[in-house]
Amino acid sequence: MAALDPLPPHRPRGDGHRTRIVLAEVSRRAPSAELTRTELTEQTGVGEALVRGLVRAQLALAVRMSLVVAIGLGGLPLLFAIAPVVGRTTVAGVNLPWLLLGVASFPFLIAVGWGYVRLAERNEQDFTDLVQRPEP
Structure with a gap:
């Protein structure tokens, strides 16, 4: 026979319930930089939201720069295919594509x-x- 557990079972994080976190409400309650640092160090919902924002910004930057490289370097073979005369051009005895x-x-x-x-x-x-940021 199984023993009865008086505590409710622990719900996993992905239990379908969402908590809405509004930074403006948090800042109205205690508008100090210490609260924000505490949110980060204790990994609360607000701290996680702040870190997720930083990670998203860094990811977006990486994707934009990858596109610049892909277009900049990937566009050259396309240019040589579209305009073969450019691909046959030589500068100081070396082919321009090289x-x-x-x-x-x-x-x-x-x-x-x-x-x-x-x-x-x-x-x-x-x-x-x-x-x-300092207290307003």
């Missing part, structure tokens, strides 16, 4: 990487400013 794909692509990738790092750091700084 120069663009083999040499010019590296500075392009470095520039995109530099831009990504700057924008990712800006996202993180915005997040830090939000967490550490």
Whole structure:
């Protein structure tokens, strides 16, 4: 015979019940940076929402920069297929496709990487400013 458990069973996180978290209501109750830091360290719903926002911003940035690389480098073979005369052009005795794909692509990738790092750091700084904002 099984023993009776007086406590209700623990509900898993994905139990179908949702809790709506409104940041404006939380900030009206205690408008301090300490509350926001506490929300993050204790991993409450508000803290999770803030971190999810940062992760979403970083993911969106990564996708945008990936599209820039895909269009920038992926468009070159398409250009050479559409305009074969460009593909047969030589510069200093070297075919233009070799120069663009083999040499010019590296500075392009470095520039995109530099831009990504700057924008990712800006996202993180915005997040830090939000967490550490002073009391109004």
